[in-house]
Amino acid sequence: MTDLKYKRLLVKLSGEALMGQYDFGIDPGMIRNLALELQNLQQAGVEIGLVIGGGNIFRGAGLAAAGLDRVAGDHMGMLATVMNAIAMKDGLHKQGLKCSVMSGLSMPQVCENYTQRDARDRISQGEIVIFAAGTGNPYFTTDTGASLRAIEIQADLMIKATKVDGIYDDDPVKNPNATRYDQLSYQQAIDQRLGVMDITAMVMCHENNLDMAVCNISETGALLALARGENLGTRVTN
Numbered sequence: 001m002t003d004l005k006y007k008r009l010l011v012k013l014s015g016e017a018l019m020g021q022y023d024f025g026i027d028p029g030m031i032r033n034l035a036l037e038l039q040n041l042q043q044a045g046v047e048i049g050l051v052i053g054g055g056n057i058f059r060g061a062g063l064a065a066a067g068l069d070r071v072a073g074d075h076m077g078m079l080a081t082v083m084n085a086i087a088m089k090d091g092l093h094k095q096g097l098k099c100s101v102m103s104g105l106s107m108p109q110v111c112e113n114y115t116q117r118d119a120r121d122r123i124s125q126g127e128i129v130i131f132a133a134g135t136g137n138p139y140f141t142t143d144t145g146a147s148l149r150a151i152e153i154q155a156d157l158m159i160k161a162t163k164v165d166g167i168y169d170d171d172p173v174k175n176p177n178a179t180r181y182d183q184l185s186y187q188q189a190i191d192q193r194l195g196v197m198d199i200t201a202m203v204m205c206h207e208n209n210l211d212m213a214v215c216n217i218s219e220t221g222a223l224l225a226l227a228r229g230e231n232l233g234t235r236v237t238n
Contacts, residue, residue, distance in 0.1 A: 005229030006157040008047040010150035013161050015056035017217045031091035037223055039095045046227050047123045049153050050130045051146040054080025074138035085132035099128040104136025116152045143201040151208045161217035166234035167196045183235045212236040
């Protein structure tokens with residue numbers, strides 16, 4: 001499509017985005033809505049990589065802080081992302097879309113092992129590839145995993161789709177007077193500790209000149225609008 005500014009996207013969804021009307025787990029209705037958004041994006045000519053967090057099922061860092069071994073907790077968190085990826089794959093298949101799950105952890109009976117070359121080839125051929133299990137290593141968040149995969153597949157833009165419509169100078173849920181940024185530099189986001197992504201993830205994007213956008217995943221058409229370069233949410237650049 002000639003009106004696309006960004007041809008290849010890495011979309012990072014929080015696990016909480018899958019909860020929909022529930023307080024925990026996966027809402028099938030939300031999976032269906034997300035699948036439709038991704039279908040519209042693909043039909044417009046966008047190539048898509050997808051990373052989904054696992055916070056709707058399990059947060060390894062949280063239980064580690066409560067006393068669970070950090071490595072064990074992180075491995076459990078990675079498995080939660082695999083569960084979300086499989087659910088999302090099912091939703092995409094029901095929309096008639098070709099999709100595969102590639103994992104940073106080896107589990108061939110459930111999903112394929114990740115390789116950069118294979119992932120890039122599949123995305124180039126129009127397949128949606130979901131990257132599960134983060135980097136496959138403990139101590140690294142799914143944000144860092146998303147940044148790494150975005151760089152590896154040579155994405156034009158990484159989109160972090162959350163429950164809020166951008167980056168604020170304070171928590172907008174707790175502070176109704178919080179101000180939303182339209183645009184930030186990575187250095188500003190890091191220096192001000194705005195918490196949009198962990199610092200490792202932002203440094204990787206900064207060093208590899210990968211722009212990021214933050215939007216509300218519940219806003220219909222937000223992903224396609226960003227792919228077209230429209231002003232939406234918050235843009236983070238060098």
